[in-house]
Structures are given as structure tokens and as C-alpha cells.
Amino acid sequence: MPQPNKVKFDWWFYIIPVLFVLSALFHYGLYNAPGILRVVIYYLGPLLVSALAILFIFIGIIHALVKRPFLNKKRLISFGLLLLFPISFVVLMNTNGNIMAAFPSTHANYKSKVSYRLPLDGDIAVAWGGNSADVNYHVIAPDQRWAYDLLVIKNGSTHTGSGKNVEDYYCYNLPVLSPADGKVVAVYDKMQNVKIGELGAEPAHGNHVIIETAPKEYMILCHMKPKSILVKKGDVVAQGQEIGRVGNSGNTSEPHLHVHLQDSKQLSFGEGIPLYFSNYYKNNQYIERGMPQGGVDRNNKLIGDVVRNAP
Ligand SMILES: [Zn+2]
Numbered sequence: 001m002p003q004p005n006k007v008k009f010d011w012w013f014y015i016i017p018v019l020f021v022l023s024a025l026f027h028y029g030l031y032n033a034p035g036i037l038r039v040v041i042y043y044l045g046p047l048l049v050s051a052l053a054i055l056f057i058f059i060g061i062i063h064a065l066v067k068r069p070f071l072n073k074k075r076l077i078s079f080g081l082l083l084l085f086p087i088s089f090v091v092l093m094n095t096n097g098n099i100m101a102a103f104p105s106t107h108a109n110y111k112s113k114v115s116y117r118l119p120l121d122g123d124i125a126v127a128w129g130g131n132s133a134d135v136n137y138h139v140i141a142p143d144q145r146w147a148y149d150l151l152v153i154k155n156g157s158t159h160t161g162s163g164k165n166v167e168d169y170y171c172y173n174l175p176v177l178s179p180a181d182g183k184v185v186a187v188y189d190k191m192q193n194v195k196i197g198e199l200g201a202e203p204a205h206g207n208h209v210i211i212e213t214a215p216k217e218y219m220i221l222c223h224m225k226p227k228s229i230l231v232k233k234g235d236v237v238a239q240g241q242e243i244g245r246v247g248n249s250g251n252t253s254e255p256h257l258h259v260h261l262q263d264s265k266q267l268s269f270g271e272g273i274p275l276y277f278s279n280y281y282k283n284n285q286y287i288e289r290g291m292p293q294g295g296v297d298r299n300n301k302l303i304g305d306v307v308r309n310a311p
Contacts, residue, residue, distance in 0.1 A: 010063055013078040015056045019085055023049055035106040035263070035271045039142045042103065046089045053085035102132065102139035105271045107263065114213050115278040115289070116179040117239055118150075118309040119221060119259055120171070120246070125153040126304035127256060130293035131274075135304065138260070143220075145272025147260030149294065151246075153302060158254060166193050166248045169255040173228075174246045176221055176257060178237040179277075182213040185265045189229045191249040199251055203267075205258075206250020209243050210265055217273060218265045222258040223250050281308045 026045035030038055060079060064070045118124060129148035130136045138147035151158050152170035159168040166172050188208050194201045207224040209231060225247030231237060248255040264270025278289045282305050294304035 007072045007074055009074045009078065012056050012060050012063060016081045019049055019053055031104045039269065039271060042142050046092060050086040050089040053082045057082050103142045103145050105145045107271055107273045110273060112214065112217060112273065114180050116275065118277050118280055118307060119177050119179050119257060120150055120174050121309055123306055123308050124150050125302060125306050126292045126294040127151055127302055128294035130291055135293040135295040143262045143268055143270050143272055144260050146274045147258060149256045149258050151256040164196055166255050171246045172255040173225060175242045176224060176244045176246060178211060178239055178241045178243050179219055180213040180239050182211040182237055184209060184231045184233055184235040184237060185212050186210040187229055187231060187233055192226050193248040194252065196254055199253060201251050204251035205267060206252060207247060211237060216263045218262050220260050220262060223247055223252045223256060279310045281310055286310065
């Protein structure tokens with residue numbers, strides 16, 4: 001009589017269904033848990049699942065070395081399935097961190113009582129901004145869910161000359177104006193400008209100011225010009241007051257002002273809040289309150305709204 005295949009799954013195989021359940025729980029939590037838990041899950045969930053999978057791959061290898069033969073069909077399946085977790089994590093990291101269309105912030109339907117003005121005067125081009133990924137690449141980041149990147153475009157370009165120097169850029173050195181009355185809760189002003197196109201500088205926000213504009217409402221303004229910040233922690237600022245100048249510090253591809261609203265004064269942590277601007281013109285049409293949009297066309301040409309603060 002031929003022996004039936006009596007090879008069983010090793011005990012460590014059973015972590016795999018646990019990891020699938022854990023992944024499903026995290027996914028559910030991301031869309032249903034209270035705000036701060038969503039942020040924690042967003043940053044740590046995939047990491048935890050991948051780390052557990054790798055740990056059990058090592059345990060499996062050691063076990064297989066002791067209990068020979070090293071490989072059988074069921075061990076192959078076990079190793080293959082375990083590898084799926086870290087591989088999908090790496091794939092997600094390389095597709096900009098997430099497969100979500102946008103971070104599911106609990107503040108999605110929140111409308112601030114504060115009237116925010118545009119933080120720059122004159123004709124301002126919205127490179128990125130708005131509610132969806134096609135017009136705003138920030139939407140996948142929890143804190144920057146409704147962030148804007150603002151700059152100036154003239155004759156179809158953001159700069160004059162070669163564009164190799166920060167001074168070539170039309171928005172460079174423009175006064176940054178406080179979008180609302182508030183209290184400065186943090187200032188960072190220690191960075192130099194980065195070279196044009198030199199990405200990855202830390203801290204990513206560069207020289208920045210954080211203004212508390214309402215309870216649990218913090219305005220973050222980033223990448224400012226070195227030594228240009230005029231306010232310090234504890235200062236009370238008025239809407240429209242100059243707080244610094246547009247620069248190219250931090251993780252930035254070219255001079256621009258990054259601005260967003262979040263529910264925590266902790267940088268890179270917390271949930272984004274929809275940021276609407278009040279009293280401005282969009283391509284010469286008056287807008288009482290709105291969320292300007294950014295975006296690019298197929299040739300990577302900026303085609304977002306051009307807005308101007310109304311006097
Ligand atoms: Zn930005």
C-alpha cells in the first residue's frame with residue numbers, strides 16, 4: 001500500500017490566518033476607529049504585520065533546519081504566504097505609501113468657524129490642493145490630508161532664467177501672511193535653503209511656523225526662507241500679518257509655500273482638517289469660501305486654480 005501524504009502544516013503556519021485577520025482589523029480600524037487610532041494604524045499597522053511575518057519566517061527556517069527535510073510542499077506554501085506580507089508592504093511603500101485614495105480623516109465633514117485668508121497676496125497658482133488625489137498629492141498623508149502647495153506662475157513658468165537659483169522663482173521671498181488670528185505655538189528657523197530639485201532634506205517641513213487658530217486647529221506653514229521668520233513661540237498674530245517669507249528649506253523640489261490645517265500641534269502627527277479659504281478670486285470669479293484645486297496635465301504642466309486674495 002502506498003503511504004498517504006501525512007505531512008502536516010507546521011505549527012508556525014497558523015500565524016498566517018492570524019496575520020490576515022490582523023490586516024483586516026487594521027483596514028477596518030483605518031476607516032472606523034477614532035481619529036488618533038487611525039493615524040497610529042496608518043503608520044504602524046502594515047509595519048507590525050510585516051515585522052511579525054518576517055519574525056515567523058525566521059522561526060520557520062530554524063524549525064525546518066531542525067525538523068528535516070528542510071522543505072516540503074506545505075512549508076513552501078507557508079513561506080510563500082508569509083513572504084506576501086513584507087513584499088506587499090514594500091510595494092505599498094514604493095507606490096507612495098498607500099493604496100488608499102485618500103486618508104480617511106474623521107474631520108472630512110468638519111467646517112471650521114474660522115475664516116482663513118490666502119497666505120500670499122497677488123496671483124497665486126495652486127500647484128497641489130483640494131479634496132482628491134488627482135488634484136492634490138498630499139491626500140494620502142493623515143496630517144496633510146487637505147494641504148496646499150502654493151507658488152506663482154508667469155507665462156506658463158514658475159521661474160525666470162535657468163531656474164537653477166532659488167531667486168529665479170517668482171514666489172521666492174514673497175511675504176507669508178498669517179491666514180487667521182491666532183497664537184504661534186512653534187517656530188523652526190534653523191535650516192538653509194536646499195538646492196533646486198534636491199529632495200529628501202530633514203526636517204522635511206523646513207523652516208516653519210505653527211499657529212493655533214482655534215481649539216484643536218493648527219495651521220502649519222512650511223519651507224520658509226532662512227532667517228525670515230518674524231514671529232516666535234507665544235506671539236499672538238493677526239490675520240494678514242507678515243510672519244516670514246517664502247523659501248526653499250526642507251523637503252521641497254522648488255520654492256513654494258506648503259500650508260495645511262491639522263488637529264494636533266505635533267508636526268507630522270494628527271489628522272488633517274479641510275482647509276477652506278474665504279474672500280478670494282478664482283480666475284477672476286469671486287469666491288466667498290472655497291477649496292482651490294491644484295493638479296497637472298499629462299505633460300506635468302501645472303493647471304491648478306489661480307487665486308487672489310480679495311481686498
Ligand atoms: Zn506640500
